[in-house]
Amino acid sequence: MSGDRRTPKWNDLEVVAGNGLLDRRVFLAGGAAFAAAITGYTLSEPVAAQQLVDAPWSTTAGLPIPDYGVPSRFEKLVARTLSNPSGAPRTQHARTPHQLLTGTFTPNGLHFVISHSGNPDIDPGTHRLVVHGMVKRPLSFTLDALGRYPMQSRMTFIECGGNSAPLFSREPVQGTAQALHGLGSCAEWTGVMLSTLLEEAGVDPAATWLVAEGADSLAVSRSVPIAKAMDDAMIALYQNGERLRPGNGYPMRLLLPGWEGNMNVKWLRRIKLVDMPAMSYYESRTYAPILPNGKAYQFYFLQEIKSFITHPSPGLSLTGPGVYEISGIAYSGNGRIAKVMVTADGGTSWAQAALQEPVHPKAFTRFRVPWRWDGTPAVLQSRAWDEAGNVQPTRAQIIAQRGETATAVTNAAAFPSQHYNGPTSWAVGPGGDVTHVYA
């Protein structure tokens, strides 16, 4: 270790907030040496040190390279959880394992999927996208034709309006970050700006909405205001550099950065310009959350600012007192994350987290803060701010506005309401185990 002389003495570092939160700037000062000092989280018991010998894989040539790479066979636990693996005639959900990932982009095989009637097996050669309704020239586009348009790439999250819904439960639902928040993911999407196609079709100035519709068996459809379509909407063809995965809309989907997942219509085949919302099933019923007074919100559109800690979180144990890195994900449908604060004492005191650069608008932003855990109970929580001045609300603020269930929710896969963007609190017990609490 060439960095020995610079190796920090963790016990000398200034604690900036209660229960051992350290200054985020030690990451910059200490470099790799600090990283080496940080203790990892474990899924199983640590093993004792032993004499090092050559392992079998070090004494023989390795395996042939596969044509399409997949993770190591030792990483099989890093997988989505499925709500309906047999494909029974109802919605299927596949949740992203946030607690087993780091960074900001979700690998394509782990991107969350909700399919209301399964993934259609679309032949890209015969798929068509039609733009019609209140336009001068109704047009049909092949995938090959769209591939010749000028493209843009943007990093953006997509999140189901029902993500984090268990947190509307009167009592905390026990579950991993995957179970509670796994219906949101982030990727680099590449495609053709929708405004380019709309201008080619010639939109009637009287049109105020469009209805987007998929080629799936339910022909899922949602109404989108024209202003959003002309602002930053994209016909996405690529996901992290490769074609969209079937579950994410192959061969093309509507991408509405920062807006409710279901509106980002997958398997997109039709865009109809209209002068009123269609009041489709999913907009007038499913994604309209009921309020405590019996009214319901309509046209929620935005995925508002949210953050949660992924490390540690339920399922990841601390292996004893020492220095750990707390990290998590923050994002806002309104723009860039500006600041994330973290508490280790249930909200009494807060430390500012370091943000992983670059910070993209409407994208997952990784935050990190060093933490010296002394082995006593701690309650961790994060809160985020965005560049537009929005602050992640406290749970008390959300519940005051949106209500909570009358009885405790027992099923982590339930959707007691939609659009929860309050904080998530993790309690660390004396043995290093992590549970979900309200704080």
Place this chain on the structure above:
Amino acid sequence: MRRCDGARVRRCEGASACLFALAMLAFGGGAARAQGPGLGTPVSEAEIAAWDISVMPDGSGLPPGSGTAAQGAPIFAAKCAVCHGASGKGGPNAALVGGAPLTSGIDTTKTIANFWPYATTLFDFTRRAMPWTQPRTLTSDEVYALTAYMLALNGIIDDRDVMNAETLPDVRMPNRDGFVVRFPEKTP
């Protein structure tokens, strides 16, 4: 003419890249508006007809045809009851009749009677998505009849009321006024 531009892009990549770059500069960064190569194929509304299944709350998009609850009952028994139960009382999938007041809690089950603001949505969703195993196989008369049946089961219309493109948009759903627009500034 736009097709000619598209052809030139293929032949003269350097020049077209410059044109695109200039277009991007002119419109600024980020979500810049780009001039496309104009490769959309003109298509007539007649050619789109089979896909154009959107029904709007004012009734536009509703097809010719009609049906009553009495006509809908045997269709429901044959094609819908396997999932939604006899008389829509619920089975493996959602009940289509009844529903608790929405003041019962934020997690109250949403139903046609207690939640759906527009009867046109019932026609639209039934036509586009049902039956689950055979979507878009029902005739327009069958969809009108099933819509009438579900509305009558919930006491929203009379058993003898005929549902068609004129009458369906006039059905006033019980929860029509039960909504608050979340982001009025983003909602035309």
